[in-house]
Amino acid sequence: MQLIHHPMSAASRFVRLLVSEYDIEPDLYEERPWERRAEFMQINPAGTLPVLVDHTGAPIIGAYAIAEFVDETTGAMHRGHRLMPDNPIGRAEVRRLIDWFLVKAEADVTRGLVRERVFKLQMPAGNGGGAPDSAVLRAARANIRQHMRYVGWLSQARDWLAGDVLTSADLAGAATISVLDYLGEIDWTAEPAARDWYQRIKSRPAFRDILGDRVRGLPPASHYADLDF
């Protein structure tokens, strides 16, 4: 399988974590979504990441479709460590949280911060590149606090974000937070329960690749890859 992704896309990281938990190792292809390459736009006219290409060459587009596809074709065979609960209400809670991180937190925080701080570094100056817009950064940073408070609340109330066991909801949350943590945007002193939860998930083998990600010209926060931060 192939995964078309960007290392600083939270939805891409979510899918990398998900397939890695199931020991699937797709070949990774980095796409710069702002370039809107014709070949890529033909596969996914929305121009968004990630896209998984299955072994028959069929593209599965977007984290929502990919998460369900991986659960149906692989997770369902992993009784005991499936990343989706067996009961429909439990699954609804996992999906609510995936949506929370990959749609709501993405819109409130991640998309703007990544565009301003990462993509603009990689874009040509005449074509969207340049200095970050400080109003966008300010708004995103105010929202991070709210989102981290919610993650802290969930981590305190439950063993894992959606309940008693690790699920895809934890992967979606950790994917989002790992992007923000790379950028040094998370104040870990404010939410100790969230920190404990993130430390547990960060220590999983599936996380190793993500802790090795580097963006040229933008080194990660010094504690980014530390398991004991």
Added chain:
Amino acid sequence: MQLIHHPMSAASRFVRLLVSEYDIEPDLYEERPWERRAEFMQINPAGTLPVLVDHTGAPIIGAYAIAEFVDETTGAMHRGHRLMPDNPIGRAEVRRLIDWFLVKAEADVTRGLVRERVFKLQMPAGNGGGAPDSAVLRAARANIRQHMRYVGWLSQARDWLAGDVLTSADLAGAATISVLDYLGEIDWTAEPAARDWYQRIKSRPAFRDILGDRVRGLPPASHYADLDF
């Protein structure tokens, strides 16, 4: 079951169409999401619509979780007219399109137009109400043309948006377009194939309720409820 919704929320209309196709008739409760009522925020801290409350009182939050819940608990029993294909690649295409309409078109078009033209009418003047922001309207309207072109292209290439048979993707598309059509924002002369498709889906019994929706102080476009428009 109960459905907490707003008549001009595309995601709410999608779920109303979905349950109606399966002959489920939840009691409808209208929520004004901009009020961020404490009781509602406790059920759904994201403050978004819709929320389905199942017969045990468990809330299922957001169109993504609800669509999968309804498919798992009801659709799977409707062999022959299930609104999700049986094969994983087919389901991935339906989910891609649900995401296209309820996340992408929502962000590009629907959310802004509905806020400016509908919600601001219903909000108190001191609290967000007032005249629409013409810059938001202009941007949304430019995006409608792109989205309608894509619906036109899909309608020409396929019998239904995701393939040979009616699926949830058609309901998500029609839900979004019905909101815009109420507001008179769709130029039907530009995309005849999309018009044929919408006419077919609009004629289904499940659509009747939605064609009867009215917003106080904002009558629908004159052709809104016509099956032959």
